[in-house]
Amino acid sequence: SQQGEEDPQALSIQEGENATMNCSYKTSINNLQWYRQNSGRGLVHLILIRSNEREKHSGRLRVTLDTSKKSSSLLITASRAADTASYFCATDEGDNNDMRFGAGTRLTVKP
Amino acid sequence: NAGVMQNPRHLVRRRGQEARLRCSPMKGHSHVYWYRQLPEEGLKFMVYLQKENIIDESGMPKERFSAEFPKEGPSILRIQQVVRGDSAAYFCASSRKSQFNEQFFGPGTRLTVL
Numbered sequence: 678s679q680q681g682e683e684d685p686q687a688l689s690i691q692e693g694e695n696a697t698m699n700c701s702y703k704t705s706i707n708n709l710q711w712y713r714q715n716s717g718r719g720l721v722h723l724i725l726i727r728s729n730e731r732e733k734h735s736g737r738l739r740v741t742l743d744t745s746k747k748s749s750s751l752l753i754t755a756s757r758a759a760d761t762a763s764y765f766c767a768t769d770e771g772d773n774n775d776m777r778f779g780a781g782t783r784l785t786v787k788p
Numbered sequence: 789n790a791g792v793m794q795n796p797r798h799l800v801r802r803r804g805q806e807a808r809l810r811c812s813p814m815k816g817h818s819h820v821y822w823y824r825q826l827p828e829e830g831l832k833f834m835v836y837l838q839k840e841n842i843i844d845e846s847g848m849p850k851e852r853f854s855a856e857f858p859k860e861g862p863s864i865l866r867i868q869q870v871v872r873g874d875s876a877a878y879f880c881a882s883s884r885k886s887q888f889n890e891q892f893f894g895p896g897t898r899l900t901v902l
Contacts, residue, residue, distance in 0.1 A: 707828075710830045710831075712830070712831070714891065718844070719821050719823070719834075719836050719844065719847070720821070720823065720831055720833060720881075720891065721833070722830030722831060722832065725828075725829070725830050767831070778893045
């Protein structure tokens with residue numbers, strides 16, 4: 678089942694600009710993960726941030742986590758046309774590590 | 789409109805046994821994806837199927853693992869001769885043919901190999 682919300686639902690930017698996507702959730706989490714999905718392909722894991730971490734970097738990606746607001750953001754700097762994809766956040770919750778996925782943000786980067 | 793169904797939710801097997809995991813996609817969806825998640829790790833893509841066809845199995849281990857999505861019935865992920873390292877959560881997602889192929893996830897099957 679889908680839970681958590683990404684916002685915006687769709688984002689269109691020019692190459693070279695930064696893209697910021699947000700994710701909100703409702704319950705306590707063990708960790709939060711961001712994924713990318715290119716059209717017609719499976720999800721690709723980008724970053725996992727644990728509940729006791731506030732920020733994490735990987736290349737051009739920067740993820741923040743605010744557990745008091747139950748929200749996370751994914752920043753892609755200096756975007757490229759190849760970054761065009763859907764981006765999903767997923768929360769790992771509870772003792773059984775149940776996963777909850779948001780509906781995703783569709784990012785279009787125009788060359 | 790029921791979501792993606794997976795069963796069983798929990799499966800316990802002894803080493804050497806076979807595990808069969810089932811995934812019923814959402815109504816109208818003809819694409820199924822399988823993922824594996826180890827504890828404290830992200831999902832790892834295993835296989836992408838359409839009805840009666842394997843489209844991408846680049847994430848499937850070469851041995852013991854197989855997947856099918858028949859014309860009728862659920863998609864099956866089959867693990868033969870399970871080992872302890874197969875213990876994980878296995879998630880299935882479905883989508884319909886669209887520009888972005890949004891995936892909707894099932895609740896997962898937690899496999900424990902004793």
